[in-house]
Amino acid sequence: MFELHDLAVSYGGLPVLRGVTLQLRPGAILGLLGRNGAGRSTLLQAVMGLVPASGRVVWQGQELLGRPAHQIARAGLGYVPERRDIFPGLSVRENLALGLKPGQRASQQWPLDVIWQAFPALAVRRDTPGGVLSGGEQQMLTLARTLQGDPAVVLVDEPTEGLAPAVVAEIATLLRRMRAQGLAVLLVEQKLSIALDLCDRVAVLGQGRVVFDGTPAALRADVAVQQAWLGV
Secondary structure (H helix, E strand, O other): OEEEEEEEEEEOOEEEEEEEEEEEOOOEEEEEEOOOOOOHHHHHHHHOOOOOOEEEEEEOOEEOOOOOHHHHHHOOEEEEOOOOOOOOOOEHHHHHHOOOOOOOOOOOOOOHHHHHHHOHHHHHOOOOEHHHOOHHHHHHHHHHHHHOOOOOEEEEEOOOOOOOHHHHHHHHHHHHHHHHOOOEEEEEOOOHHHHHHHOOEEEEEEOOEEEEEEOHHHHHHOHHHHHHHHOO
């Protein structure tokens, strides 16, 4: 079980997260929803050790909070940032190789033939510099690079933002495949319809706190939460 307990983050003395507690089991997708500024991206960065935080982050009995980011990644967590952060001068194949852990020659769960099958556009452009890819192709590359490290828990920040419907469908298919292979996925998603369709559970952040945690069906029925915290 992947667990957050009383996770708190402040910037310049101003609280951004105020004691967030969540649980995520393997083989499930937990959607993290909320308005802009609710603290969703900050939560992912705190889990990965990229911003100072208090509380607890526990995976397989290990306390991760306070460790440097590279140790957290080696413990089995993968992170797909909203900015994508590809290396524009490196080819698609070279960008993917950077996702491998030290001493790892190839991904066990996500070898390149599986990646090419999941994202045919990347297969065609495997020797193309990342900087000339479209936004959708760069998002595919970022997801695929994260999977090269064979993570057990994957934090994904806004993977469908600004993408064409066909690319969104490919990414959704990959997320479902990740779940089917037993990964735990924490998904920050702005589009309510996508989150409700993909996720096993959803949590809504409001003013740095969890204001809803339940099934997609329960959120669909909770008009008050949708109006107050999602602007629906």
